[in-house]
Structure formats: C-alpha cells, structure tokens
Amino acid sequence: MAQTITEKILAFHAGLKAVEAGQLIEAKVDVALANDVTAPIAIDEFEKLGVKTVFDNERVILIPDHFTPNKDIKSAEQAKLVREFAQKHDLKNYFEIGRVGIEHVLLPEQGLVLPGDLIVGADSHTCTYGALGAFATGVGSTDLAVAMATGRVWFKVPETIKVVYHGKPQAWVEGKDLILYTIGQLKVDGALYQAIEMTGEAIDELPMYGRMSMANMAIEAGAKNGIIAPDEITLDYVRPRAQRDYTLFASDPDAAYCRTIEIDVAAIRPQVAYPPSPDKSRSVDQAAADNIAIDQVVIGSCTNGRIEDFRLAASLLKGRKAAPFMRLLIIPGTPDVYRQMIKEGLTEIFLDADALISPPTCGPCLGGHMGVLAAGERAVATTNRNFVGRMGHPESEVYLSNPAVAAASAIMGRIATPEEI
Amino acid sequence: MNNIQGKAWKFGDDVDTDAIIPARYLNTSDPEELAKYCMEDADPGFARKVKVGDIIVAGKNFGCGSSREHAPIAIKAVGVDCVVAPTFARIFYRNAFNTGLLILESAEASAAIADGNEVSIDSTTGMIKDLTSGLEFQARPVPDFMQKLLDDGGLIQHWRKRLMEK
Ligand code: SF4
Numbered sequence: 016m017a018q019t020i021t022e023k024i025l026a027f028h029a030g031l032k033a034v035e036a037g038q039l040i041e042a043k044v045d046v047a048l049a050n051d052v053t054a055p056i057a058i059d060e061f062e063k064l065g066v067k068t069v070f071d072n073e074r075v076i077l078i079p080d081h082f083t084p085n086k087d088i089k090s091a092e093q094a095k096l097v098r099e100f101a102q103k104h105d106l107k108n109y110f111e112i113g114r115v116g117i118e119h120v121l122l123p124e125q126g127l128v129l130p131g132d133l134i135v136g137a138d139s140h141t142c143t144y145g146a147l148g149a150f151a152t153g154v155g156s157t158d159l160a161v162a163m164a165t166g167r168v169w170f171k172v173p174e175t176i177k178v179v180y181h182g183k184p185q186a187w188v189e190g191k192d193l194i195l196y197t198i199g200q201l202k203v204d205g206a207l208y209q210a211i212e213m214t215g216e217a218i219d220e221l222p223m224y225g226r227m228s229m230a231n232m233a234i235e236a237g238a239k240n241g242i243i244a245p246d247e248i249t250l251d252y253v254r255p256r257a258q259r260d261y262t263l264f265a266s267d268p269d270a271a272y273c274r275t276i277e278i279d280v281a282a283i284r285p286q287v288a289y290p291p292s293p294d295k296s297r298s299v300d301q302a303a304a305d306n307i308a309i310d311q312v313v314i315g316s317c318t319n320g321r322i323e324d325f326r327l328a329a330s331l332l333k334g335r336k337a338a339p340f341m342r343l344l345i346i347p348g349t350p351d352v353y354r355q356m357i358k359e360g361l362t363e364i365f366l367d368a369d370a371l372i373s374p375p376t377c378g379p380c381l382g383g384h385m386g387v388l389a390a391g392e393r394a395v396a397t398t399n400r401n402f403v404g405r406m407g408h409p410e411s412e413v414y415l416s417n418p419a420v421a422a423a424s425a426i427m428g429r430i431a432t433p434e435e436i
Numbered sequence: 437m438n439n440i441q442g443k444a445w446k447f448g449d450d451v452d453t454d455a456i457i458p459a460r461y462l463n464t465s466d467p468e469e470l471a472k473y474c475m476e477d478a479d480p481g482f483a484r485k486v487k488v489g490d491i492i493v494a495g496k497n498f499g500c501g502s503s504r505e506h507a508p509i510a511i512k513a514v515g516v517d518c519v520v521a522p523t524f525a526r527i528f529y530r531n532a533f534n535t536g537l538l539i540l541e542s543a544e545a546s547a548a549i550a551d552g553n554e555v556s557i558d559s560t561t562g563m564i565k566d567l568t569s570g571l572e573f574q575a576r577p578v579p580d581f582m583q584k585l586l587d588d589g590g591l592i593q594h595w596r597k598r599l600m601e602k
Pocket residue numbers: 081117118119138140316317318376377380381398399
C-alpha cells in the first residue's frame with residue numbers, strides 16, 4: 016500500500032506494516048520533551064501513574080527555556096520542580112541555564128532529534144523537528160506524563176495536505192515567508208488534525224534553518240505535524256550531530272493526499288503577518304506602505320533564532336543604528352548560536368546598532384519577560400504568534416516577519432522593506 | 437455529572453490559548469490561580485462574571501495555539517464544565533479529554549444559541565438543549581476510544597489500570 020512519509024513513520028513506531036488516515040494507533044516515542052511551563056503539570060500527572068522511573072532517562076528531555084533565567088518567585092518554584100525531577104530520575108538531557116537554549120533550536124542542534132523519529136513534546140512548536148524528516152507533534156502535559164512513564168502515545172493517523180513549492184525565491188525571501196504565505200492561504204484551522212508535507216524545488220534548495228522555520232509554524236495552520244523528507248541537506252546537518260542511529264523515510268510517489276496545494280515561490284515577496292493572527296499575512300510592500308510605526312523589534316525565537324537568522328539581520332544592521340525610541344532585542348536561540356555570533360563579529364555589529372542582546376530564552380515571544388509590551392505599543396518580531404496579548408498588554412500588537420524585514424524595520428522605526436536600507 | 441445547566445457565554449471563531457489563559461500567568465500551574473485570569477484577553481472580567489455550571493459556546497477551532505493544558509484547567513477551575521463549538525484545535529481536544537473538561541462538537545448549537553441563553557446538556561448523550569429558545573441539538577458522538585478513556589476516568593486512570601494489570 017502506498018504511504019506518505021507521515022504514515023510510514025507512524026506505522027514503523029506502531030509496529031505495523033502500514034497505517035491509513037483515521038486509524039487509531041498506539042506508538043512508541045523516541046523523545047518525550049517538556050519545558051518549564053508544561054513539565055510541572057506533567058510531573059504531577061506522572062506521580063499519579065504510580066510508576067517509579069521514566070521509560071528512558073536519555074529520551075525524556077526537560078528544557079527550562081520559557082521563564083528562565085527565573086523571572087520571579089513563581090517561575091523559580093516551577094523551575095525548581097523541573098530540576099528536582101531531572102535530578103531524581105537522573106535525566107541525561109536536562110539543560111541548566113548556561114547550557115539551555117530555546118528547545119526547538121537546541122534539540123536539533125545537539126543531535127537529540129533525528130530523521131525518522133517519533134517525537135512528542137508538551138509544546139505546540141514541537142512540530143519544528145518535521146524539518147528533519149521526523150514525525151513530531153505537540154501534546155498536553157497529561158499525554159506527556161504518560162509518554163514519560165511508558166514511552167507510548169496514542170494517535171489518530173492524520174490525512175496529509177501536500178504543499179508543492181515551485182520555482183526560486185526572490186531576494187530577501189526566507190523559509191519564514193513561504194510559511195507565512197502558506198498559512199495566509201490555509202488560515203489558522205486550514206490543516207486542523209492534518210499533516211502538512213512540504214515538497215518541491217524550492218524546498219529541495221532550502222537550507223535547514225529555513226526548513227525549520229517552516230515546519231515550526233505548521234501548527235499555526237492547525238496541523239498535527241509539518242514534514243519535509245530528508246535529503247542531502249538534512250544529512251549534512253544531521254551527520255556531525257547525531258548521537259544515535261536514525262532512519263530515512265520518504266513518501267511513495269502514489270501516496271494518497273487529501274489535498275494538494277501548488278505555490279509559485281517566485282511570486283512571493285517577504286511577508287508580514289498582521290495582528291492578531293499568523294494567517295493575516297500580506298506582502299512587506301503593503302506593510303511598508305501602511306506606514307506602521309513600531310516601538311520594539313525582537314529577533315530570535317524557535318522560528319528564527321539560528322545563526323543564519325542573525326547573519327541575515329546583521330547584514331542590514333552593520334554600520335547602522337536602531338531608530339531612536341525603538342528597542343531592538345536580539346535573542347540567540349542557544350549558547351552555541353551565541354558563541355558563533357561572537358566569533359563572527361555579529362555581537363559587535365548588534366551592540367554598535369544599539370541592540371540589546373539577551374541570553375537564550377523564550378522571553379518576550381510569549382510575553383513572559385525580557386521585553387514585554389505596554390498598552391498601545393507595537394512590535395515587529397521574528398516569532399510565530401501574534402495573538403491578542405501575546406507579547407504583553409492585550410492592547411499591544413505584534414507583526415510577524417523574517418529577520419531581514421525585522422532588521423530593516425528596526426533601523427527605520429516603522430515596518431520597512433529590506434530594499435529600503 | 438450527567439446534567440449540566442447554566443448560562444451560555446458566547447465567543448467567536450479561533451479563540452486561542454493565549455486568550456483562554458494568557459502566557460503571562462503561566463508561571464504557576466495552580467488551578468485556582470489560573471481560574472482568576474480565564475478568558476481575560478477575550479472578555480476581561482469573565483472570571484468574575486461567570487457562575488459555576490455556566491457553559492462556553494464558541495465558534496470554530498476553539499483552543500488553537502499552544503499546547504498548554506493550563507487552558508482546559510483554567511476553564512474547569514472557573515466553574516465551566518462544558519464547551520460547545522463546531523470544531524476544536526487538535527491539542528486542546530486531547531487536553532480537554534485528559535483533564536476531564538467536557539467538549540461537544542455541534543456547529544448548529546454553536547450558531548443558534550444566543551449569549552445569555554439558559555442551556556442544559558446531558559453529558560452522557562451529548563444532547564444540548566437551549567431552554568430559552570426551546571431548540572435541541574445532538575452533538576457529534578464521542579469516538580469509541582475517547583469514550584473508553586472517559587469511562588476509565590481519564591488517560592492517567594486508564595494507564596494506571598493497564599500498568600497494574602502488567
Ligand atoms: S520561542 Fe516562543 S514559540 Fe518558541 S518555544 Fe519559546 S515561547 Fe514557544
């Protein structure tokens with residue numbers, strides 16, 4: 016029976032020859048992940064199960080990245096719970112601050128998630144790892160508790176939407192723009208309960224960091240997972256990092272899809288998603304014409320917190336300054352990204368541009384800390400969500416973009432195109 | 437809990453988890469604390485106005501966005517035992533079952549029930565009655581597998597049982 020890559024990975028982990036859309040399966044997980052917001056509830060539920068140990072102390076991964084460095088007493092208490100659990104169960108992949116990064120930048124970088132894996136994370140952007148050719152999806156804390164204890168999760172096999180990206184992208188168009196454009200087409204529930212498989216020449220040529228921005232945002236169309244079949248680009252990324260074996264899967268040519276969407280990449284300009292939803296994407300030219308004054312720019316997050324993202328931002332910020340009365344925040348995704356930024360002289364460029372460089376953290380992305388917005392303030396962010404109140408006060412606004420548009424906007428003090436610089 | 441009766445609170449499409457419980461309050465997982473801020477960014481003051489037994493009637497894709505289980509926990513803790521909507525976001529759907537929040541899918545009920553109407557719900561049959569208008573709606577049946585989880589008392593109890601049998 017012809018199968019999609021998603022079906023093959025699910026079948027493999029369920030110990031079945033084949034699965035089909037709609038089927039309920041129980042599958043073995045390769046990695047179970049939680050963060051400082053979701054782990055405390057998962058730990059509570061885990062205790063109720065009455066088991067003594069986690070299913071595998073290398074594959075239960077806890078990442079305190081949201082409110083760390085602890086922003087207040089309550090978050091310190093949460094982080095403490097997570098730390099104590101990690102110590103008690105001798106978790107090999109607990110990352111303390113200093114080593115911690117934003118989970119979805121850190122795990123691929125450290126080779127902890129690999130092609131062919133089945134990964135569940137108590138974080139909706141767990142779908143990022145689909146960029147490596149894995150099945151990765153977000154679950155809640157209770158599902159995660161069961162996965163931590165048993166190494167198993169139940170799933171309904173999703174139907175797959177195939178999105179084919181034809182042609183070559185224009186200058187300044189990033190993976191982020193392709194996915195913002197796609198969500199604009201699909202809308203926030205356009206892929207509800209479904210998988211999104213991304214293919215086509217433009218994906219074949221897209222570097223890993225761009226693929227990760229794309230898979231990261233599959234959830235913003237409601238998808239269960241986003242996935243890109245592994246190829247040479249994937250293997251070049253994975254080989255030096257992998258800490259265990261992995262398996263490559265690909266869709267059969269005659270696999271069944273519920274829908275196919277064709278997108279001409281050459282026609283897409285950099286995108287800006289207007290508040291309050293990631294599906295309100297328009298071209299950056301429109302946004303620039305709308306003359307939208309901004310108070311803050313955030314470059315970072317699990318969508319765009321990789322070294323290539325900062326190179327791109329630095330290429331525009333070099334020798335320039337952030338507009339007066341405008342806060343520019345640079346948040347490297349992991350300590351390794353930070354170190355590389357220093358090595359390449361990017362930190363110097365950002366400091367000269369009057370940017371603030373934060374330690375790796377989710378921070379302002381979820382309105383947590385390190386750059387929360389006041390009523391009436393507006394930000395451009397390379398993050399993935401711009402719901403009401405996402406970065407602070409319910410009357411603040413977030414516009415989503417790629418790092419080049421964000422950097423250009425920081426310089427101009429309003430939403431601007433990279434060409435204006 | 438077979439019968440739920442209360443006032444309907446209407447919300448629109450795509451109510452996201454940041455609206456249900458803003459991330460700025462996620463530095464705790466205490467249900468009572470979370471309840472204070474339930475729906476704050478969609479309807480400020482909701483937590484003070486809502487009464488135990490009331491029902492949320494929302495548009496499509498309720499609970500989209502993050503995986504935070506704090507969302508169904510906050511809704512339950514504020515006293516709402518059931519959410520009616522045409523569709524639910526995937527992770528929220530699972531989380532609701534796992535935390536014991538009843539969710540019913542009915543596009544008709546979601547469209548027809550007006551804000552403030554008195555509604556009664558039979559949680560075993562999925563029958564939704566709008567007592568103000570007299571209209572009745574049958575929600576989509578819960579999939580067998582989910583029903584089994586519910587019968588076992590939720591995912592954790594289901595697994596406890598399985599692990600004990602081993
Ligand atoms: S960077 Fe933002 S979206 Fe990504 S994991 Fe952190 S809070 Fe979530």
